[in-house]
Amino acid sequence: MTLLGIGMVLQAVMPGRRRLFTMSPDVKGVRSTLDQASARQLMHQTVLSVPGVSGVRVRVGRRRARVRALVEFGDPDAAHQAVVTAANRALATYGLRRLPRLRVHLGTAAGLQPTQRRMRRRARKQGARAERKSS
Template sequence: MIKARAAHRPAAAWRTATLDWLSGHGPGDTPVVLVGAGLALFGLWLTVLTVTPGRRRLLTLSSPGTGLDAAADRSAVAASVRDAVAEVAGVGPARVRVRRRRVVVRAGLAFGDRATAHADVTAATRRVLAGWRPRRAPRVRIMVRTEPVWQPTLPKTEEPPRPDPVATAYTLGEEDEG
């Protein structure tokens, strides 16, 4: 159409033939109704395809060859991340959710330092995801929360405190008053 308007060329033959045919037929004619119904069914089919999941449950992976298309089930990726997080010292139960563009890890800390556990969980998650080699690196969100039974690590001292020998020494014959 741009060529016809800008360059002053004649319109394409199929366009003029289609317009001539449509000018001779009305909206109630059988061929027009059948083509309209076919286009409506095609539009409905495209709508169904857009809302159905298809391969959305799969995480696409980068493959070594150019002709290969690799994908993994997201639940399998979540299970491997959950197993790696469970091996971190002090981490109890963990919930992992793998989406198309994000991985969310919620871990419970039973004992130990929060910052160390957070760094270890992050490293374990990134290590497992690097092993899966996703085509597009997902954003990783780590949440480490303390469990009700959480015990913080005590700071290490060089020597344990010793009792004062003078205060605890008793002499013979003295009774404890207290």
């Protein structure tokens, strides 16, 4: 009985297969996994193929996939939509049992106009500052 308890404690403390994603089985009785590094590399290549994107950083975890992309040219809003579509397509092709939630952040190169979201955020901040000054 004591050995069983020690064995359970050791299994709880030792790292398991945290860096592996379980995939949905196509054939009954066959188990397959995909490691985080491969998932990250595949998503990186997929997002980098989007026109206008010059740099990508990808982090893939069990619950969340984060993509940071740099747009060199073109419409940032259209590029954002294309990056989201490409990343979702990449996640769908993995065949994972549980898809991680996707977060996409888009940066622009120097000299490009800020995205509409940033412009709205800036306007809200300026409005809040104006309210503070008037009170």
